[in-house]
Amino acid sequence: MTQATFGIGDLAREFGVTTRAIRFYEDQGMIAPRREGQRRVFQPRDRTRLKLILRGRRLGFSLAEIGEIVDLYEAPAGEAAQLKLLLDRIAARRAELKAKRRDLNASLDDLDAAAKNCRKRLKEMENGRSGKS
Amino acid sequence: MTQATFGIGDLAREFGVTTRAIRFYEDQGMIAPRREGQRRVFQPRDRTRLKLILRGRRLGFSLAEIGEIVDLYEAPAGEAAQLKLLLDRIAARRAELKAKRRDLNASLDDLDAAAKNCRKRLKEMENGRSGKS
DNA sequence: ATTAACGTTTACGTTAACGTAAAGTAGAAA
DNA sequence: TTTCTACTTTACGTTAACGTAAACGTTAAT
Numbered sequence: 001m002t003q004a005t006f007g008i009g010d011l012a013r014e015f016g017v018t019t020r021a022i023r024f025y026e027d028q029g030m031i032a033p034r035r036e037g038q039r040r041v042f043q044p045r046d047r048t049r050l051k052l053i054l055r056g057r058r059l060g061f062s063l064a065e066i067g068e069i070v071d072l073y074e075a076p077a078g079e080a081a082q083l084k085l086l087l088d089r090i091a092a093r094r095a096e097l098k099a100k101r102r103d104l105n106a107s108l109d110d111l112d113a114a115a116k117n118c119r120k121r122l123k124e125m126e127n128g129r130s131g132k133s
Numbered sequence: 134m135t136q137a138t139f140g141i142g143d144l145a146r147e148f149g150v151t152t153r154a155i156r157f158y159e160d161q162g163m164i165a166p167r168r169e170g171q172r173r174v175f176q177p178r179d180r181t182r183l184k185l186i187l188r189g190r191r192l193g194f195s196l197a198e199i200g201e202i203v204d205l206y207e208a209p210a211g212e213a214a215q216l217k218l219l220l221d222r223i224a225a226r227r228a229e230l231k232a233k234r235r236d237l238n239a240s241l242d243d244l245d246a247a248a249k250n251c252r253k254r255l256k257e258m259e260n261g262r263s264g265k266s
Numbered sequence: 267a268t269t270a271a272c273g274t275t276t277a278c279g280t281t282a283a284c285g286t287a288a289a290g291t292a293g294a295a296a
Numbered sequence: 297t298t299t300c301t302a303c304t305t306t307a308c309g310t311t312a313a314c315g316t317a318a319a320c321g322t323t324a325a326t
Contacts, residue, residue, distance in 0.1 A: 009272065019273085024314060038274055038321075052243075055236050060193015063313070069240075073247050076254070083255050090248045094241060101237050103188050107202075108230050110185075114206050115223045121209070122216050142302065152303085157284060171291075171304055196283070 006042040008033075015054055025053055030067050059100065069093055139175040141166075148187055158186055163200050192233065202226055 003010075012019045025031050026040070031049050033040040042050075049070055056066035072093060076086050136143075145152045158164050159173070164182050166173040175183075182203055189199035205223050209216055 007272080018315080020316085021314065023274095028313095040273085055240065057313095058193070058233065058236050059240065060191070073243055076251060080255060080258050083251050083258075087248060087251050087255075090244050090251065094244050094248075097237055097241050097244070100191065101234065101241075103191050104230055104234050104237065107188065107192065108227060108234075110206055111223050111227050111230070115220060115227075118209060118216050118220050118223065122213060122220075125213050125216075140302075151285080153286085154284065156304095161283095173303085190283095 002044070004044070006047060008040050008042070011042055011047060011050055015050060017054065022050065025050070025063070028063055028067065030063065030070065135177070137177070139180060141173050141175070144175055144180060144183055148183060150187065155183065158183070158196070161196055161200065163196065163203065 006014075008019045008022055011017075012022060022031075026033065030053055031042075031046050033042045033046050035041065052070045052073065053063075053066050056069060057063075061069065068089075072086065072090050076083055078086070139147075141152045141155055144150075145155060155164075159166065163186055164175075164179050166175045166179050168174065185203045185206065186196075186199055189202060190196075194202065201222075205219065205226060209219050211219070
């Protein structure tokens with residue numbers, strides 16, 4: 001069952017981060033859980049934002065960048081001009097991500113080549129040859 | 134013409150980093166340019182390593198990780214056991230990179246969905262409708 | 267009643283990856 | 297000869313993203 005609310009410890013356990021990190025993200029204005037008395041109460045929406053934040057981290061974005069990116073995901077309630085501006089920002093981020101994907105694919109290709117070379121040399125050794133081509 | 138050697142300033146300009154950063158990478162043992170007197174002299178091989186380092190940075194790896202990864206690219210001169218171990222490490226890094234690519238694709242999909250939603254609302258506004266579905 | 271489990275705020279500490287002087291060297295140009 | 301220009305080392309400063317510790321407040325179990 002998908003719960004309706006979460007404590008800070010629940011989310012910390014689920015995502016493998018410390019409560020300190022989560023509080024820090026709140027400090028930075030990246031999430032804004034409700035309160036029951038003093039305690040933070042996280043809605044599914046907050047959980048989703050946290051998930052997006054951590055995904056951004058894994059991709060090497062700074063928290064500042066992540067804040068901007070995550071805001072792009074949320075439904076806009078603005079004028080046409082605002083929406084157009086939002087579309088532009090989305091396009092810009094998409095371009096960034098695609099560039100990053102090119103870097104990633106290049107790295108994968110390089111590792112692939114290294115592995116092939118490695119296997120080639122292994123075969124050469126099995127066949128008793130010694131040189132390198 | 135592809136040059137045979139480079140000064141630290143050449144590389145800094147070409148890759149858009151400071152000389153400080155390049156020296157720092159040397160301090161960390163990630164590159165080892167030759168010297169002419171005191172001055173660093175970079176071979177094409179060093180240049181390539183630097184390029185790989187910066188690509189790793191753009192992908193959000195720490196310098197420590199990048200050092201390990203870049204070493205995987207270089208031709209091994211070891212025993213069969215060493216080569217097998219190397220292959221394992223390459224496979225592990227490849228898995229990491231693929232996971233990162235999944236994150237990246239997910240982000241791209243999310244942005245795509247946001248853009249579509251945005252365009253839909255824009256069309257609705259053009260047609261004078263007001264609600265949200 | 268007290269211990270445990272979970273949460274809170276406040277505040278100082280830490281690490282990575284450089285930035286930023288300061289002070290000196292070495293060769294080329296004016 | 298002085299003055300650039302490009303480089304060098306040494307060393308302290310900075311920022312982001314938390315870690316860690318202290319002191320305290322609920323709620324539930326023993």
